[in-house]
Amino acid sequence: MSEYSERQAFPAVNVQVNHVEPVPRRIRAVLAGETVLDTTRARYVWEVPYYPRYYIPLDDIRGDLLVADGSGPQDGPRGRVHLHGLRVGDIERPGAATVVRESPIAGLSATVCFEWGALDAWFEEDEQVFVHPRSPYVRVDALRSTRRVRIERDGVLLAESSSPVMVFETGLPTRYYLNRTDVDFRRLIPTDTVTACPYKGTTSGYWSARIGERLHPDLAWCYDFPTAALLPIAGLVAFYNERVDLFIDGHQVDRPRNRAARAAG
Template identity: 55%
Template sequence: MSEARVNHPGLIVPVGHVEPVPRRIRGTVDGRTVLDTRNALYVWEWPGYPQYSIPLRDVAEGALTDEGRTGKLSPGPARRHALHAGSQVREAAAWVWEEGAPERLLGTARFRWDAIDAWYEEDEQVFVHPRSPYTRVDALRSSSGVRVEVDGVVLADAPHAVLLFETGLPTRYYVERPYVDWTVLEPADTVTACPYKGTTTGYWSFTSRTATHADIAWSYDFPTPQVASIAGMVAFYNEQVDLSVDGAFVPRPVPVSRDAWQRAHER
């Protein structure tokens, strides 16, 4: 097994970084528009991607009510608010920034993503989280051979692949399905989504003699147009497999941790 290491460029945006959003941002709850602004801000609560912070003047009148709780988010202190839209009440839906947070955030609110039914940039719906203006995703065809093994069992052996490069994440190697050994993989019900690639249409697990490796591979049958070349292909988590490219082993990458960011949003 190869030693884990970082073999891709790291994230460069510091926590607490704030930038203007040059797009109209709207949010709806139960079909009602609860926020509509051309003056949103990006705020990074972890280096991976930003959240929107919305000027309070661009939130529907009376939509936010103070819940009487102040918390310390990564960029600074904020006061928790509930969101009201018609008969809908979403508790812990927004944090209104207080003194001690970056000055540009004062007078704005960062909404919990799932407290809003649908987010829009201009007239296009945005899924999972805001797209980072500093993230680039490239899918490049490669004539390099890719071999994937786990516990000595070959899961895939392909003469070529599509390599997907995404800012701050390990390179992913997508191979065509005829080069995957489907006799050793088990379908899983898992579905994940990515604002840059779309929604997965398949996940697979592998059980070796010693362990079960859940959700070790995935596929996008209908990816976004920007990465259309990975459609129908299969990728494996480099962090969980022994992968070689043109016969040379690729060290397992160190996973990007989101634990701290997730804990902050579960409060």
């Protein structure tokens, strides 16, 4: 499950579509070692209610790297736009940039919106950002606790801890990160799955659980190198509340309704 679909399942603060706000942070993005954009004048634009995208002033972009696709102007929900690709040496990214020439929305004329995956890396100030821009309306806190957490699947104990780190993220269920010594790895099988989160970083491990003859894929994950704000979860293991039986201080917690979770929360 992507960050976008997960936030649809657990809506956070929904912002009106086409809402625009200034970004107070320096934004940069690179492709093949070249800085494509560098700006302190970016804007957040909510094309969907769940999270924003960056719109970058045209003057703050390496114009020599933009390649017109020859399709001519198009009228869209944010005004008249032209599609462009990116070219850095032998690297090409067709359709990577939407140039907004004229817009009825204040602040969007002469800006560019890039497809996130067309760039190799994005940065807010000097910290890399993953998946999409961080919403100013989402808060993520990692708090140490002495509440007892017990995790089971099909009646089998997978983990138990009295020293979890609880992650509270706007729009998502509380996640419980546990010391590896509190997890029964005899039941877990490592997988090659990797997911990323704008607020926590990129996962370094996933595990499936084998209970009897049944395999429960990608049931747990960890971040060995999370973002600075989430350092308390480094190296700890979390399980999907949606797919396990979770007990807090001896009381079972109802599973969230989103049972198809696929991206680490």
